[in-house]
Amino acid sequence: MILEMELKTTRFEVDGPIATLTLSRPERRNAWTGRMHTELRHLLQRADSDPEIRTVIITGANDDFCVGADSQALEGHLEKGGYDPGTSADIANPGYGVASEFDQNFAFMFGLNVTTIAAVNGAAAGVGLVLACYCDLRFASKHAKLTTAHGPLGLPAEFGLSWLLPRLIGLTRANDLLISSRVITAAETAGWGLFNEILESAELLPHAESYASELVARVSPSAQRMTKLQVYLDQHRDVGSAVAESERLLETAMVDPDYQEGVRALMERRPPRWN
Amino acid sequence: MILEMELKTTRFEVDGPIATLTLSRPERRNAWTGRMHTELRHLLQRADSDPEIRTVIITGANDDFCVGADSQALEGHLEKGGYDPGTSADIANPGYGVASEFDQNFAFMFGLNVTTIAAVNGAAAGVGLVLACYCDLRFASKHAKLTTAHGPLGLPAEFGLSWLLPRLIGLTRANDLLISSRVITAAETAGWGLFNEILESAELLPHAESYASELVARVSPSAQRMTKLQVYLDQHRDVGSAVAESERLLETAMVDPDYQEGVRALMERRPPRWN
Amino acid sequence: MILEMELKTTRFEVDGPIATLTLSRPERRNAWTGRMHTELRHLLQRADSDPEIRTVIITGANDDFCVGADSQALEGHLEKGGYDPGTSADIANPGYGVASEFDQNFAFMFGLNVTTIAAVNGAAAGVGLVLACYCDLRFASKHAKLTTAHGPLGLPAEFGLSWLLPRLIGLTRANDLLISSRVITAAETAGWGLFNEILESAELLPHAESYASELVARVSPSAQRMTKLQVYLDQHRDVGSAVAESERLLETAMVDPDYQEGVRALMERRPPRWN
Numbered sequence: 150m151i152l153e154m155e156l157k158t159t160r161f162e163v164d165g166p167i168a169t170l171t172l173s174r175p176e177r178r179n180a181w182t183g184r185m186h187t188e189l190r191h192l193l194q195r196a197d198s199d200p201e202i203r204t205v206i207i208t209g210a211n212d213d214f215c216v217g218a219d220s221q222a223l224e225g226h227l228e229k230g231g232y233d234p235g236t237s238a239d240i241a242n243p244g245y246g247v248a249s250e251f252d253q254n255f256a257f258m259f260g261l262n263v264t265t266i267a268a269v270n271g272a273a274a275g276v277g278l279v280l281a282c283y284c285d286l287r288f289a290s291k292h293a294k295l296t297t298a299h300g301p302l303g304l305p306a307e308f309g310l311s312w313l314l315p316r317l318i319g320l321t322r323a324n325d326l327l328i329s330s331r332v333i334t335a336a337e338t339a340g341w342g343l344f345n346e347i348l349e350s351a352e353l354l355p356h357a358e359s360y361a362s363e364l365v366a367r368v369s370p371s372a373q374r375m376t377k378l379q380v381y382l383d384q385h386r387d388v389g390s391a392v393a394e395s396e397r398l399l400e401t402a403m404v405d406p407d408y409q410e411g412v413r414a415l416m417e418r419r420p421p422r423w424n
Numbered sequence: 425m426i427l428e429m430e431l432k433t434t435r436f437e438v439d440g441p442i443a444t445l446t447l448s449r450p451e452r453r454n455a456w457t458g459r460m461h462t463e464l465r466h467l468l469q470r471a472d473s474d475p476e477i478r479t480v481i482i483t484g485a486n487d488d489f490c491v492g493a494d495s496q497a498l499e500g501h502l503e504k505g506g507y508d509p510g511t512s513a514d515i516a517n518p519g520y521g522v523a524s525e526f527d528q529n530f531a532f533m534f535g536l537n538v539t540t541i542a543a544v545n546g547a548a549a550g551v552g553l554v555l556a557c558y559c560d561l562r563f564a565s566k567h568a569k570l571t572t573a574h575g576p577l578g579l580p581a582e583f584g585l586s587w588l589l590p591r592l593i594g595l596t597r598a599n600d601l602l603i604s605s606r607v608i609t610a611a612e613t614a615g616w617g618l619f620n621e622i623l624e625s626a627e628l629l630p631h632a633e634s635y636a637s638e639l640v641a642r643v644s645p646s647a648q649r650m651t652k653l654q655v656y657l658d659q660h661r662d663v664g665s666a667v668a669e670s671e672r673l674l675e676t677a678m679v680d681p682d683y684q685e686g687v688r689a690l691m692e693r694r695p696p697r698w699n
Numbered sequence: 700m701i702l703e704m705e706l707k708t709t710r711f712e713v714d715g716p717i718a719t720l721t722l723s724r725p726e727r728r729n730a731w732t733g734r735m736h737t738e739l740r741h742l743l744q745r746a747d748s749d750p751e752i753r754t755v756i757i758t759g760a761n762d763d764f765c766v767g768a769d770s771q772a773l774e775g776h777l778e779k780g781g782y783d784p785g786t787s788a789d790i791a792n793p794g795y796g797v798a799s800e801f802d803q804n805f806a807f808m809f810g811l812n813v814t815t816i817a818a819v820n821g822a823a824a825g826v827g828l829v830l831a832c833y834c835d836l837r838f839a840s841k842h843a844k845l846t847t848a849h850g851p852l853g854l855p856a857e858f859g860l861s862w863l864l865p866r867l868i869g870l871t872r873a874n875d876l877l878i879s880s881r882v883i884t885a886a887e888t889a890g891w892g893l894f895n896e897i898l899e900s901a902e903l904l905p906h907a908e909s910y911a912s913e914l915v916a917r918v919s920p921s922a923q924r925m926t927k928l929q930v931y932l933d934q935h936r937d938v939g940s941a942v943a944e945s946e947r948l949l950e951t952a953m954v955d956p957d958y959q960e961g962v963r964a965l966m967e968r969r970p971p972r973w974n
Contacts, residue, residue, distance in 0.1 A: 345600050384590065388528070394584075395585075399579060408502070421576060
């Protein structure tokens with residue numbers, strides 16, 4: 150059982166199979182802190198352990214997504230003469246233990262059972278952009294400002310974003326964002342494949358919610374979980390192993406009640422009823 | 425020598441260096457069966473063993489490409505309590521033995537000598553979409569409906585499509601199609617790089633044929649084969665090994681008659697005449 | 700210290716942190732020769748060893764970028780019965796020794812300290828296109844003609860372009876360019892992510908220069924170097940290793956003067972002053 154944790158920097162709302170996790174330090178434009186990191190992991194752990202929750206929408210309070218590391222923390226590192234993540238040893242480790250490749254900060258999101266959807270409602274900078282990119286799907290408000298932010302701070306690309314971004318948008322565009330750290334709007338990335346859709350601010354959350362609702366109605370819980378895991382494991386193996394694994398999973402899936410319900414719903418031309 | 429096989433679910437026409445393989449069970453919207461799989465492999469084997477054939481266009485009869493596994497087969501798996509591919513042990517294995525990574529269902533298409541071009545003339549669902557994606561090039565009719573189809577059946581992503589699709593269109597869009605199994609039209613994928621071109625239905629096959637004709641006229645048979653193999657092997661090795669291999673191949677190619685003809689045609693400003 | 704070399708096939712101009720390397724054999728449309736290769740490597744070595752130079756723009760004299768291997772060399776290979784790169788053993792090896800995966804022709808460009816920007820001002824064919832693609836960023840004149848060129852010569856994809864191009868534009872479009880060797884204009888690749896921007900000829904160099912100037916003003920020298928290396932190494936390792944390495948680099952970077960200056964500039968809301 151997962152104990153409740155007091156939420157000081159986030160909000161968490163559950164509506165049936167869909168949870169919404171809101172980064173919420175509006176007075177600091179939802180800047181990232183060790184506390185926020187700790188709460189995010191705690192909430193993802195909670196969502197991931199709850200068989201009712203299948204999809205988590207991650208967004209930001211008010212008009213920002215997350216402007217990156219809090220500048221007070223940046224100064225703190227300077228004073229301390231080194232990086233202090235601001236987290237303690239008992240931080241939750243959701244998604245860990247699934248594949249050794251995923252057992253790291255942010256990469257653990259690939260190991261989650263739940264599908265994660267970023268709803269980038271405003272500025273996503275530095276670690277804020279990292280978080281959005283590690284989600285499985287991404288929607289953005291057209292005016293949202295994006296930047297990798299590490300370059301002007303003399304820092305390396307953060308948390309493996311240099312691994313991930315080329316796989317989202319190709320090397321040419323990834324190099325632009327990663328090497329130049331320039332600020333662009335979500336609208337400027339239209340056609341890049343960085344976002345699944347770029348919307349008016351007012352339409353962002355409703356769209357993400359309706360996408361999530363349709364997804365969980367259409368797709369079986371087991372298929373949703375398996376497919377996500379296949380995608381990220383397949384980034385780490387050869388094509389033949391991917392095919393062999395998909396056939397092994399198929400054997401198993403065909404004795405699962407989800408398959409029975411799926412075929413029956415298809416035959417009876419009705420929506421499936423997943424348990 | 426490859427024996428003739430009675431074609432019950434496909435058609436096969438050869439026009440010089442270009443063959444057209446048509447999935448043809450129009451009464452079942454070209455739904456996939458073990459028989460169709462067996463004939464497809466047989467025909468690809470035949471094409472691949474024939475030095476005259478350099479390119480195979482794969483399309484569907486009437487207004488569909490292939491709507492995926494036949495629903496009768498889906499019910500059959502349910503009754504049998506497990507997956508039955510409907511193929512027998514003596515199925516042809518074209519493209520096998522080229523690289524161990526390719527020695528699996530559909531992945532073997534990377535090992536073929538021939539270039540494969542999907543002409544997606546209508547609905548491509550489930551294994552139908554898989555087949556289209558394993559082709560080297562892809563053209564589509566704008567109205568063609570596409571879906572991964574496995575999600576509503578409680579199944580995993582099929583035949584390594586979770587390996588392949590992110591390499592065609594990036595992770596963000598691939599996750600959309602793979603995790604949500606929603607239905608989209610080819611027209612909606614404009615700009616994604618899923619298709620080389622999206623056309624009016626009437627222009628689809630003529631366009632694929634003229635692309636294929638120009639390709640085989642322009643490019644030498646040896647270059648066409650080598651390049652295809654390099655592309656897929658290079659997905660499985662580091663950049664330096666890819667360069668080293670390209671230089672090794674270059675050495676060999678420069679003593680090949682195709683190189684002599686290519687240089688002469690260039691010097692004489694005339695089209696090459698490949699043997 | 701690097702000795703001066705007489706430049707017969709290139710020009711090299713340094714303007715503060717930005718160097719411009721111009722391929723210059725205008726009478727042969729900047730066709731590639733062993734001499735040009737030797738000078739290019741020499742100049743990249745020089746740029747890479749000069750701590751003042753942070754970005755190298757690579758472009759072509761007059762109206763071409765580089766039309767590929769000189770046709771006289773192609774005939775020479777034919778007469779000699781094999782490939783002769785036209786370079787000698789004492790050719791410079793910039794970028795070598797950084798990672799074994801990069802210790803090959805063109806792949807060494809991934810190991811350079813400097814950021815490379817291709818300004819494709821006109822035809823880029825064969826090895827000319829290869830050179831453009833190995834640059835970190837790419838701008839093009841809309842009328843620039845592009846082709847892989849190897850197909851009509853009976854040759855394999857050159858210098859690992861079959862590794863690189865799918866990572867720039869996805870497999871579908873890469874196969875089109877690599878297997879068909881057809882000629883397209885830069886304008887036709889709009890939306891592909893092959894170029895960071897496609898411009899009118901007159902705007903090309905000014906745009907590349909202003910992009911480079913803004914980059915070196917905004918980003919710290921150390922961040923620029925680290926990020927580039929992360930991107931290409933991360934193409935060769937798993938996501939978790941990429942994250943772990945980014946955290947290790949972060950620790951180191953936070954005791955670097957660039958970090959101090961970056962944070963101070965941010966706090967004082969002024970542009971950073973990099974040393």
